[in-house]
Amino acid sequence: xxxxEVKAAVExxxxxxxxxxxxxxxxxxxxxxxxxxxxxxxxGSCPYSLMTxxxxxxxxxxxxxxxxxxxxQG
Numbered sequence: 001x002x003x004x005e006v007k008a009a010v011e012x013x014x015x016x017x018x019x020x021x022x023x024x025x026x027x028x029x030x031x032x033x034x035x036x037x038x039x040x041x042x043x044g045s046c047p048y049s050l051m052t053x054x055x056x057x058x059x060x061x062x063x064x065x066x067x068x069x070x071x072x073q074g
Contacts, residue, residue, distance in 0.1 A: 003029045005065045010037065012064075013057055017043055024057065027074035033067045036074025049073075 022043025
């Protein structure tokens with residue numbers, strides 16, 4: 001159930017990243033709320049990708065899926 005919620009939330013984030021030439025793939029969701037994603041395209045090599053991951057993706061996922069505890073690059 002949490003996987004489907006996270007997957008839907010990741011799909012909501014994708015257009016913003018794609019607008020800057022990047023993309024995001026959902027790799028896994030653990031039972032303890034750790035989400036692993038892969039930033040690709042321009043986001044994969046951007047020096048600000050960690051900031052995007054933590055301040056953008058992680059904060060959004062935590063907001064819409066309260067079970068999410070952390071988002072990591074996977």
